Amino acid sequence: MIHLRSKQVIVALDFDSYDQAMSVCNNLDPEKFRLKVGKQLYSAEGPKILDRFHQLGFEVFLDLKFHDIPNTVYKALKNVFALGVWMTNIHLLGGTEMIQAAKEAQLASDKENLLIGVTVLTSLKDSHLKEIGITKDTNSLVSELSILAKKASLDGVVCSVHEVRKLKKNFGLDFLTVTPGIRIQQEKGDQTRVASLEMAIEENTDYIVLGREISQAENISKMINKLESYII
Ligand code: C5P
Numbered sequence: 001m002i003h004l005r006s007k008q009v010i011v012a013l014d015f016d017s018y019d020q021a022m023s024v025c026n027n028l029d030p031e032k033f034r035l036k037v038g039k040q041l042y043s044a045e046g047p048k049i050l051d052r053f054h055q056l057g058f059e060v061f062l063d064l065k066f067h068d069i070p071n072t073v074y075k076a077l078k079n080v081f082a083l084g085v086w087m088t089n090i091h092l093l094g095g096t097e098m099i100q101a102a103k104e105a106q107l108a109s110d111k112e113n114l115l116i117g118v119t120v121l122t123s124l125k126d127s128h129l130k131e132i133g134i135t136k137d138t139n140s141l142v143s144e145l146s147i148l149a150k151k152a153s154l155d156g157v158v159c160s161v162h163e164v165r166k167l168k169k170n171f172g173l174d175f176l177t178v179t180p181g182i183r184i185q186q187e188k189g190d191q192t193r194v195a196s197l198e199m200a201i202e203e204n205t206d207y208i209v210l211g212r213e214i215s216q217a218e219n220i221s222k223m224i225n226k227l228e229s230y231i232i
Contacts, residue, residue: 002201004208004230010061010178012036012211016044018052024214027221030057032231034086036209038063050083059086061178061209065118067091070101077105081113087178089158092117092145099152114176117149118158122181125192138193139163143170150175156206161195164203173204180209184223186216 011033013021021041028035035058037049042064053060062085066073073090080088090102099117106115119142120129126137134141142163149157156176159167164177179200181191188194189212200208210227217223 002198002230003232006032006231007034008208009227010034010036010207010209011214012209014038014040014211014215018045018049024220027224032228034059034061036061036063047083054084061087063089065089065091067094070098073098074101074105077102081105081109081111084111085113087114087116089116089118092119092148096148099148103152114155116156116158116178117154119145122160122193123190160193161200161203161205162193164205176206178207179205182208182210184213186212
């Protein structure tokens with residue numbers, strides 16, 4: 001039996017407009033689900049879209065995965081935190097100084113928020129890393145990047161379900177894991193390090209990101225009802 005906590009599932013609104021995103025949001029209870037706004041929707045609608053979701057009562061993970069020089073990341077994140085997002089993220093591959101600059105921006109914010117580091121995208125596997133000159137396997141790279149996140153006191157990481165157990169063992173249960181690449185009915189698509197919903201729960205991940213499983217579902221409200229029935 002699958003058991004989910006309220007707001008454990010973060011629904012990725014990978015759409016080109018607010019109206020399209022509302023076709024999913026209209027079915028969601030903000031007491032049960034959180035939203036993820038990523039590059040696609042944000043670049044179409046801009047930061048104002050966050051106000052609209054906040055007004056509807058949703059908490060939002062702004063998934064822009066910043067990766068730039070430390071000064072730029074610091075200044076961009078100060079703007080992001082001022083938007084009142086629940087969670088946002090950076091790429092840990094930006095290195096220690098960039099990670100620390102991001103943390104400073106979080107500390108300078110007068111709002112409560114979570115700052116998470118992307119380890120290795122769930123679309124990448126060992127052979128992809130090799131192509132870009134990284135000889136470590138995904139699992140070791142995820143661990144090493146997570147050490148940087150922990151040292152800079154980030155709230156946790158984005159990783160695949162396959163890495164959660166080890167990260168929780170090494171860094172403690174309060175080191176948050178946010179896991180995309182979950183498949184229930186849909187094809188893998190561009191994701192490679194995928195896992196089932198059952199496995200995500202078994203591995204004790206904190207947050208489950210679901211995108212196409214909801215947006216491409218044959219019947220969106222049926223899929224959401226099914227997920228709701230798992231919430232205890
Ligand atoms: O459709 P699917 O469930 O594969 O969507 C996963 C979502 O999570 C997408 O919005 C994608 O940008 C995001 N994501 C990811 N891998 C990461 C970080 C975020 O797939 N490492």
